[in-house]
Amino acid sequence: MKSSFHLDRQNEDIDSRIVAGLERISEVFRVLLWNESKEFSLSPIQIQILIFLDTHSKDKCKISYLAAEFNMTKPTISDAVKSLEEKSLIKRKTDPSDSRSHYIELTGKGKKVVEKSAMFTAELEKPIHLLKDDDKVTLLLNLISIIHHLTEAGVITIQRMCMTCVYYKKDDSRNIHFCKLLNKRLKNTELRIDCPEHSMRNKILT
Ligand code: SF4
Missing domain, CATH: 1.10.10.10 (Winged helix-like DNA-binding domain superfamily/Winged helix DNA-binding domain)
Structure with missing residues (x-):
């Protein structure tokens, strides 16, 4: 190929x-x-x-x-x-x-x-x-998805985004994101890429 x-x-x-x-x-x-x-x-x-x-x-x-x-x-x-x-x-x-x-x-x-x-x-x-708001959300979600995949594959070792956080929960059936630390539902526009409260699901650094 x-x-x-x-x-x-x-x-x-x-x-x-x-x-x-x-x-x-x-x-x-x-x-x-x-x-x-x-x-x-x-x-x-x-x-x-x-x-x-x-x-x-x-x-x-x-x-x-x-x-x-x-x-x-x-x-x-x-x-x-x-x-x-x-x-x-x-x-x-x-x-x-x-x-x-x-x-x-x-x-x-x-x-x-x-x-x-x-x-x-x-x-x-x-x-x-200059992008429309909807296009920004789509771009953000797709970037998060790509970064998440690269993290899971071990290409990137450090991430501080919601999908790799112990406090993150997702209800796939309703496509709802939830932060257990902030105790609130996260809109698509609120998903974080670099969160100060992030705690890695599988700690890499000791
Ligand atoms: S603590 Fe930060 S990174 Fe973790 S789920 Fe909540 S908002 Fe997302």
């Missing part, structure tokens, strides 16, 4: 064109991040780490979690963190609940870089804003 990138197959098969489209979108992230990183003399992963630290709780701001989040090895993340530390953009703090453990937080200088760099997706948001 020819790959999704083979043009003969793409012209005959919509699935292959969707895969090729997703590949183009992943390239957009790479290009936008690269442009941003050049401006601040940082690598793309360093920018991603800074943005992640700004938007997630302390328990996730640790080397092992960052390595799993970005599908990289701990030494690679450690090198990136060391470089950010040398540039005074982050600092390491002792975890009050475990003196042998450290988490990472942004310095004031790091926060200023995040303020400027976190908008790197602005160009991508423009065509999404």
Whole structure:
């Protein structure tokens, strides 16, 4: 069977064109991040780490979690963190609940870089804003379904979306989503992709 990138197959098969489209979108992230990183003399992963630290709780701001989040090895993340530390953009703090453990937080200088760099997706948001509401819901549900499949297949290790959460329940017969933690029904538009209260159904990190 020819790959999704083979043009003969793409012209005959919509699935292959969707895969090729997703590949183009992943390239957009790479290009936008690269442009941003050049401006601040940082690598793309360093920018991603800074943005992640700004938007997630302390328990996730640790080397092992960052390595799993970005599908990289701990030494690679450690090198990136060391470089950010040398540039005074982050600092390491002792975890009050475990003196042998450290988490990472942004310095004031790091926060200023995040303020400027976190908008790197602005160009991508423009065509999404133009979609009809129904089309946005369809796109969101399909993206969740694809991400869920990739998580179940072990391609992505860390997810914080409803479908992988211990608090999530679905009534398939009525197509109703429910969050046991918030104790409320979730509309399709409320399904989360990165939830601060998420707890992984099968814990990967110890
Ligand atoms: S805690 Fe968050 S991720 Fe889990 S089901 Fe509720 S809303 Fe979804």
